[in-house]
Amino acid sequence: MLRISDIGYSVAGRSLLEGASVTIPAGHKVGIVGRNGTGKTTLFRIIRGELGLDTGEITLPAGAKIGGVAQEVPSSETSLIDTVLEADTERAALLADTSQDPTRIAEVQARLADIDAWGAEARAAQILRGLGFSHEDQQRPCSAYSGGWRMRVALAGVLFAQPDILLLDEPTNYLDLEGALWLEAYLAKYPHTVLIISHDRGLLNRAVGHILHLADKTLTYYTGGYDTFAKTRAERRAVQAAAAKKQDLQRAHLQSFVDRFKAKASKAKQAQSRVKMLERMETIRAPEDAARTVFTFPEPEALSPPIVAMDNAAVGYGDRAVLNRLNLRLDQDDRIALLGRNGQGKSTLSKLLAGKLQTMEGRVISSSKLRIGYFAQHQVDELHLDETPLDHLRRERPTDAPPKLRARLAGFGLGADQAETLVAKLSGGQKARLSLLLATLEAPHLLILDEPTNHLDIESREALVEALTAYTGAVILVSHDMHLLSLVADRLWLVKDGHVAPYEHDLETYRQSLLGTEPKAAKPAKPKPKQLSQDQIKELRSEVKKAEARVEKIEDMREKLAKKLADPALYEDARIGELTTWQKKYAEVMEGLARAEDLWEKAQAKLDAARP
Template sequence: MLKIQDITYAIDGRTLIENASVTVPTGHKVGIVGRNGAGKTTLFRIIRGELVLEGGSIEIPRGARIGGVAQEVPGNEVSLLDTVLASDTERAALMAEESDDPHRIAEIQTRLADIDAWSAEGRAASILRGVGFTEEEIHMPCSAFSGGWRMRVALAGVLFSAPDFLLLDEPTNYLDLEGALWLENYLGRYPHTVLLISHDRALLNRAVGAILHLESKKLTLYTGNYDTFAKTRAAQRAVQAAAAKKQAAHREHLQSFVDRFKAKASKAKQAQSRVKMLEKMETITAPEDAARVVFTFPEPEELSPPIINIEGGSVGYDGKAILQRLNLRIDQDDRIALLGRNGEGKSTLSKLLSNRLDAMGGTITRHSKLRIGFFAQHQVDELHLDETPLDHVRRELSHLEPVKLRAKLASFGLGAEQAETAVGRLSGGQKARLSLLLATLDAPHLLILDEPTNHLDIESREALVEALTAYSGAVVLVSHDMHLLSLVADRLWLVKDGAVTPYEEDLDAYRRFLLSGDEKPKAAKQAAPARRKATREEFMAARSEVRKAEARIEKLTEMSEKLQVKLARPELYENKGEAIIWQKKYAEVVEATERAEALWLAALDALEKMES
């Protein structure tokens, strides 16, 4: 259990948290939300003991481990797999310990069995694959990867170490869609307490069972996912606003009586009574309206279709084609989401479409008047930190008056104060809004967005959805934000195995495909066949397969338990050769159990599809 009691903390004289209390039961998965700058990350640092409280206390069980992604993994020559394995410091220490004492050896082996040490490599590799690394890459040194990819290694490390309290601060900012969906599924099965700061609405709806809201320096815990929280919060605000309005009218009525009759002797007593009522009345404050975040994209003129047409195209690097046989068409009213696992070529296709990468073959026809806006995360990192947002737009639109330049900044939620602030002092969300503005200054007919919601809070993401919906140009999206994709995209392209093909099913189907581990998604169909109702025989066979899978898991679990008992006996280690044999047998049973569980999940999925 995590118990936060009456805590207060301030930074530079500004109080972020004041007399706040909340209790998070053991094993709960909690999403933490609040405006940018409210103090969510500061709260994490307080829980980890990195900051000294001005008042109150944090209570966690004695010996409980707290883990989080503090910083990226160093770019050294240690492999990704070994880096992740080393993050479980207890296992690493036990594996390195040498002893001739049979009893100590037995203690070590018992503890290693308790923490499932023999399947560690398989678990670490599985997590690394989940966050986007290939089988080949997990054996490569950390120095071979950029900072963003090393953040994924750091995330994999803390997940592998499985702390009792897992603190994650915007973890999907490091991931693509596939990694975000994998993390969502992983957190759902995580056996300990999870505290998750996130602006990813889909993640907060699927991975947590409660929302902790940091607002007005207080902490309030709401049961349910983000959508439930949003509905509850809206209802509360409506009640609060109505109560405040009613009280204001009552105050006005009382004050009017006092003002009219305080000088009359016959009414003095009643007037004084009403003054006391006013003094004792506890003020109901109307809810503070959230600052309205906006994005206003300039409207391009309409072009005749298609704006881009590719026939037999191919593209790649250094003479090697990454994507081939491309036959694609984009019209100005298209809203396209690019799907595909990491490394399949989504960014390569984005560069080809935006004319940042030349085609190696085929024919590409672009409308002669086509203007393209391109946004990618690296552009946020390339902003001039010592310049202001006003400096950035003045460089691009030097012919415009300052008042018009400020108006453009305001149309992307950057007010007068931010316009004159050095970019290095802006928040991540403000920098992202500036980069989006720069990408759309010339009213592009096609807008290509690669992870546009990183660092944007929930209000900004909703504003982006509204702006893209109203925008009259074409949109090509690469994003891990399922909520954004579901509301904006009306066409899905799957980038896989060197090809780009239409994905005819919906995002929910794609999510199920990714989580199933299947290598053959249903894509590029000319027409979706009507679903055939399963026969009684097929239904019974599917049920039988589920029962068989459950029986296999039960049998393997019994074998695992027996082997753990045997491995815990001190006398076994008097014969090292025999001990190694039994340890290998145990590792084989663990691996077989994982395969059996995967088959069971597949059988369950097949049965559920028949039932639906």
């Protein structure tokens, strides 16, 4: 059991934790969430004993081993498999024991058997394979890999060592979709306690059973995954807001009586009584809403379809083709997610679409007016650390006045303070925002995003979803965030074995196929419908948009009714009839929402079936 008791911690005069307490039973899988800058990573450092507390204490189980991913894996000549095996220091020490004492030899052998030392290499290889390393890769030295890949090796090492309390800080930031899904499944079965800082909703819904929320300098423990936490917290905030509003009305009523009658002798006692009631009344504070995260993408003008068409194209590096026989088409309203294991060519296809690679065979035909925005993971690292965000924008827009440049920065959540802060001092999320702004500055007709959510908190990811949904250009998306993919992409392309083809199933089926849990008896594929004309496809798209509008309208009604039902005053005996009426209306709206969503799904299915 991990016990955090009334802890307080401040840095540079700023308090991060005050009177925070929580008890985490052994074996619990816990996701730690909170806005960037609230102190989640600091909490990990406190648990590891790297930082001293101002107040309170942390109690760990006797003899418990705490493990986390090292910040950097040395670029050594040791093979990947041996690096991971060395992470289990107890096993390494036992194997290195050269004692000749028979009793000691027996003790060593018994302990090696207890920790399954002889099956260790197979376990290490399985973990490395899950994180994207083939058998051949595992024999290569660490020095053959970049920093991001070495971080995967560090993650493999700590998973192999199996500490009693495993601390993971944004582990999916350096994983692709396949690695992230494997990690989800692995953590769900991990035999000990797991604390994981993450902004990945899929992981927080499937790999953990509890959420620890760090906000307002305190800790709150919730049972369930992230979606359950979000719903429970929203309900609590609605009740709290309603209670605060009700109390404000009570205060106003009491104060009005005092103000009216405090000077009248006949009412003096009653007025004094109400003054005492006001003094005793413990203030219920309405929950404070943090500043809403936003992204504002400029709108491109419409181009005639298709904006990009590939005719039997091949692309690769040097003389080696990575992708062949590409016959693909992009329209301006496409939202396409690229699926495929690491190394299959997703980034190669992205670079071809972005014009950063040329075809080896065939051709790519693009609209003459096509503008392309490209965001890749490494672009955050290419920002000028000794310049401010304002400097970056000034270079791209030298004739724009400073207020206009600041407005652009504000449209991506970079306020006045960040505008003139050196990039070196910005957080990872703020750097990602700046890179996204630079990628979309020219109002691109095609936006290519390669892992755009790394370093973004959950609120920022939701804002990105909203921005991409409203965006009128085409989107090509590569991401390990299945929540983002499911909300943004309406088409899936699978990059595999040198080819790119539409993926006929959904994301959940793809997830199951990666984990080896897909249904064994697949239904036979339906015959493809007859090719429709562009006018017919436009009609289907119009039908989908109308259906979406219906769903949004009813969803707005549902939210208003939910807020109404969250009012505690509605549950008083005198208003029970009114409560019944509102509950009936809510049930009717929910029925209407189900019908509207069914119509939308059917319209979307028709459109998907009509696309090439």
